[in-house]
Amino acid sequence: MPPEPARSKQEKTGPDRRGAHRSAQRAVFDVRQRLASPTGTKFSYDLELLQEYADTRLSGVLALPLMLIILTFFASLWIPLTLTAGWAALVIATNSAVVYICKKFQATDKSHIDVRRWSRIFVIAEAIYGICWSSMAMFALAGGGQNVAVIMFAMLVVGIAANTFSTRALLNATLVSTLPATISVTTALGVLGEPLNFTLIAVALGGEILFIHLARQLHASEVNAMEHRAEKDALIYELQEAQNMSDEARRHAEQANIAKSRFLATMSHELRTPLNAIIGFSEVLKSELLGKHEVPQYKEYAGDIHSSGQHLLTLINELLDLSRIEAGKYELVEGAIELVDIALDCRRMLEMRAKAKGIDLSFTFEENLPRLWGDERAIRQVVLNLLSNAIKFTPQSGKITLSIKSSEDGGQLISVTDNGPGIPEREIETVLSSFGQGSLAQKTAEQGAGLGLPIVQKIMDLHQGRFDLFSKLRFGTEVIATFPRARVMNAMAAVEEETNKLEIYTEAG
Numbered sequence: 001m002p003p004e005p006a007r008s009k010q011e012k013t014g015p016d017r018r019g020a021h022r023s024a025q026r027a028v029f030d031v032r033q034r035l036a037s038p039t040g041t042k043f044s045y046d047l048e049l050l051q052e053y054a055d056t057r058l059s060g061v062l063a064l065p066l067m068l069i070i071l072t073f074f075a076s077l078w079i080p081l082t083l084t085a086g087w088a089a090l091v092i093a094t095n096s097a098v099v100y101i102c103k104k105f106q107a108t109d110k111s112h113i114d115v116r117r118w119s120r121i122f123v124i125a126e127a128i129y130g131i132c133w134s135s136m137a138m139f140a141l142a143g144g145g146q147n148v149a150v151i152m153f154a155m156l157v158v159g160i161a162a163n164t165f166s167t168r169a170l171l172n173a174t175l176v177s178t179l180p181a182t183i184s185v186t187t188a189l190g191v192l193g194e195p196l197n198f199t200l201i202a203v204a205l206g207g208e209i210l211f212i213h214l215a216r217q218l219h220a221s222e223v224n225a226m227e228h229r230a231e232k233d234a235l236i237y238e239l240q241e242a243q244n245m246s247d248e249a250r251r252h253a254e255q256a257n258i259a260k261s262r263f264l265a266t267m268s269h270e271l272r273t274p275l276n277a278i279i280g281f282s283e284v285l286k287s288e289l290l291g292k293h294e295v296p297q298y299k300e301y302a303g304d305i306h307s308s309g310q311h312l313l314t315l316i317n318e319l320l321d322l323s324r325i326e327a328g329k330y331e332l333v334e335g336a337i338e339l340v341d342i343a344l345d346c347r348r349m350l351e352m353r354a355k356a357k358g359i360d361l362s363f364t365f366e367e368n369l370p371r372l373w374g375d376e377r378a379i380r381q382v383v384l385n386l387l388s389n390a391i392k393f394t395p396q397s398g399k400i401t402l403s404i405k406s407s408e409d410g411g412q413l414i415s416v417t418d419n420g421p422g423i424p425e426r427e428i429e430t431v432l433s434s435f436g437q438g439s440l441a442q443k444t445a446e447q448g449a450g451l452g453l454p455i456v457q458k459i460m461d462l463h464q465g466r467f468d469l470f471s472k473l474r475f476g477t478e479v480i481a482t483f484p485r486a487r488v489m490n491a492m493a494a495v496e497e498e499t500n501k502l503e504i505y506t507e508a509g
Contacts (some may be wrong), residue, residue: 001219042364050115080350087136096123101125101369108437118172126163126174129177136155140191149196150200153489157204160210164214184398275309278305318452328464332462334374338371338372339372339404343404346387357394359397359399361400370490375463385452385453389479390418399419402415409484411487413480424478432453465482465484465487
């Protein structure tokens with residue numbers, strides 16, 4: 001006995017363990033990615049960051065030279081043109097080298113790329129570019145007083161901002177491209193020694209710190225966006241995988257259901273033939289057509305065999321009908337029928353069973369009901385199943401009412417009401433499912449497989465009708481099978497034809 005709960009607990013926690021194992025695998029994978037990453041994020045993100053860095057640099061291939069030309073023009077108003085032009089040419093040349101490296105990176109096969117090597121190349125190129133940019137400190141040697149200091153400060157701030165935005169995907173590249181210029185320009189301003197220059201130095205250093213912090217924030221935002229994108233892709237992949245598994249399970253279930261239906265149909269046919277022989281011979285023995293039995297119990301045994309065979313045959317017929325309906329091979333043979341006549345025949349067939357239990361089986365119907373278009377055999381089975389269930393579950397001296405009348409929407413309905421034990425509300429769905437039986441039914445009812453109501457429900461679906469079950473515990477049950485208005489064959493009104501009378505007029509001369 002003790003191993004039983006342990007096994008059920010293991011089965012219960014199986015999905016949780018699989019989820020925990022998957023989370024542990026993901027955590028180990030993340031740690032390995034971070035250890036292999038040159039930037040400390042994730043190795044899979046580094047290539048995307050390099051790609052974004054190269055795209056940003058290439059997108060500003062014309063904007064940066066244009067900005068340098070404008071700065072050179074205004075600086076030449078106070079600084080010799082040869083000095084500013086030489087500085088601009090040097091910066092444009094190194095920027096062109098950086099652009100060339102980015103284009104070469106874009107042309108490289110990304111499936112076999114060395115992320116660490118390319119990161120070092122980009123950082124070295126940005127360092128050279130930053131050193132060339134920092135050569136603007138030479139402007140202080142040309143004289144010009146305070147105007148030159150202000151020009152260098154302005155060009156420094158513009159350069160820090162531009163380089164921060166262009167290299168935000170690589171923090172090391174941002175640092176090496178902006179820090180040399182900040183150090184050289186602030187040193188030159190300190191050498192000039194004017195009071196305003198010290199203020200510019202403080203602002204320049206503060207700007208450097210601010211832009212480095214901004215670059216970190218932008219880099220973190222890029223990494224977070226990549227993480228969210230990766231999580232979204234992983235979630236989409238898991239959803240697709242779950243959908244594929246669900247589709248596969250559904251296909252297997254459908255195949256199993258078809259195989260089950262074929263098996264039931266085949267076995268039902270195979271079983272009905274010997275059962276008919278058993279029922280026939282047992283009926284002969286029970287009625288003593290070949291002579292009285294020497295042992296009186298033989299007649300009783302023959303009756304038991306006959307009743308058991310009838311019960312088994314009914315069960316097989318229900319299985320066959322259900323399997324044919326589920327396999328889509330239950331074809332209706334439709335025609336004009338009288339619903340009241342079918343209900344009367346079914347009542348007469350089951351009246352003896354009701355009297356044996358002392359049940360009052362009453363029948364009410366609406367007068368002059370029009371005919372109904374449907375399958376007579378299937379509808380007869382509906383009425384028989386509903387009445388059989390009511391007789392089965394109604395206690396002795398109970399009451400059952402069978403009603404046939406028009407529905408509110410112009411159709412016709414069959415209603416069977418009993419004062420049996422009723423069905424708990426939570427078990428109604430179980431009762432309507434194939435082979436489903438409620439708890440009270442299992443205790444009080446006669447033998448059955450729980451196929452009566454499901455077959456009724458499916459037959460009503462084939463007739464485009466509706467089946468409803470209303471029950472209250474200890475008060476009874478009412479089942480209603482409603483046929484739609486489209487199946488009611490209303491009589492057409494007589495057509496009155498107007499005959500043209502020929503009238504002849506004679507004129508008196």
